[in-house]
Amino acid sequence: MIVKKIYGFSFAVFIAMFSFFVFNNTAIAAEMNFSVNTAIPDNQIDKSKTYFNLKMNSDQQQDIMVTxxxxxxxxxxVEVGVNTxxxxxNGVVEYGKSSIKNDSSLKYDISNIVKGPSSVVIPASSSKNVAFHITMPxxxxxxxxxxGLTFQQKSSEVNQDKAKNGTTVQNEYSYAVAILLKETDKVVDPNLNLLQVNPGQINYRNVINAELQNDQSVLMSKVSVDAKIYSKNGKKPVYTSIKxxxxxxxxSHLxxxxxxxxxxMKAGDYTLKMKVTATANxxxxxxxFTKDFTIKSKQARDLNKSDVDVKANTNNSNWLYIVIGAALLxxxxxxxxxxxxxxxxxSNQ
Known part of the structure; x- marks a missing residue:
């Protein structure tokens, strides 16, 4: 299955129980200048799928083909990428180039196992077969x-065409094709670890990040999280998140x-209590999980300075104080x- 994505948002292409959401190829073609099709080999586990789901042997080599x-x-x-x-x-599996670091539990990186060209020139009104070579550990x-394999037209070409057409919004589209490789049918028991809890920000808004690690070679789906943060020895949660x-x-890690x-954000000692449910195999x-953590004064101060909502609330509060002060005066x-x-x-009376 081939999926597309819009840059500017997270590169989010995902599979649920090894099945992709299906997009209409005609609709995608209307937005892109090229299309992608896979040639499914004989060792495909489920030939009804159009992404690569292959069973191979250790040290086996094989070429796969994309048109x-x-x-x-x-x-x-077309620029080509191979990524783990x-x-x-957001709890979405990404197949494109990412700033997310490889997890410490990752032993075999797909980008070292699957090799292909970094770019391909497709002649006008023509097709071109692109081979990728797999060398199993x-x-x-x-x-x-x-x-996954990713395919995106060279940005300079897309932007040049849009500039000629007077288009100012320059979203760039990309195809992604998943690759799932296995050697045995042995069921791997899933495991999660809570590695660390730290204050941080997403889109200039304060958050507390809990790093969950899936240290096994199994995909987890239908993952649910119920997280509550308490002040140290507190009985009532100060922050709650359910997803x-x-x-x-x-x-990988979430x-x-x-x-x-x-x-x-307030400095102090806190405790995270988290319940996680997931489906695997x-x-x-x-x-x-239960984990204690500390937010230091400097961390809280620096994050509050750059949090757009905190600054907006502070500005509104300042105006409120001014209005109240003026009214009292x-x-x-x-x-x-x-x-x-x-x-x-x-005195006059």
Whole structure:
């Protein structure tokens, strides 16, 4: 299955229970200058799928083929990427180039196993076959290796065409094709670890990040998180976050953000209590975590300075104080005038 994505948003292409959401290829072609089709090999596990889901042996080598079709009347350049799947903070599996670091549990990186060209020129109104060479690790492994191929027209070509057409919004589209490799049918038991809890920001808004690690070679789907943060020894949570229908890629980590909802971050000692439920290998698993952490004064101060909601609330509060102060001043003046007039009236009687 081939999926598209709009840059400017997270590179989010994801699979649920190894099945992709299906997009209409005609609609995609209308937005892009080329299309992508996969040639499914004989060792495809499920031949009804159009992404690569292959069973191979250790140290086996194999070529897989993708056909790129140019629907325009001029040559176009397509940039190609090979990436290991990672998990973004929204609980969505990413297959494109990402700033997210590889997890420490990742033993085999798809980008080292699957090799192909970095770019391809497709002649006008023509098709071109692109081969990718797979070299499986010499050491046998259980579970899956998960990654993806990405295809995007060269930015300078897209922007040049849009500039000629007078288009100012320059969204760039990309195809992604998943690659799932396995060697054995052994069921891998899923496991989650809560590695660390730290204050941070997303889109200039304060959050507390809880880093959940999937250290096994298994995809987790239907992931639900119920997170509560308490002041140290507190009985009532000061922050709460509940989210469901997420995923965590094999051997990756989910940095789960707990929003402060526009409130100022306060220094102090806290405790995170988190319940996580996920489906893996068609079985539901549950985990419970408790972790103490500290927010330092400098951390809170620096984050509050750059939080756009905190600054807006502070500015609104300042205006409110000014209005209240002015109203009180007017009332005091009125009271003084009334008292003076009353005294004058009494003295004249």
């Amino acid at each position: 790129l079709k140019n629907d325009t009347k001029k040559d176009i350049t 799947a990672k998990t973004n903070s 010499k050491e046998s492994f259980d579970g899956i290796l998960l990654g 469901s229908d997420m995923q965590i890629a094999s051997n 940095t789960y953000p707990i929003s402060l909802n526009g409130t100022s 068609k079985q539901v698993k549950k985990w419970t 007017i009332i005091i003046i009125i009271l003084i005038v009334v008292i003076i007039l009353q005294r004058k009236k009494n």
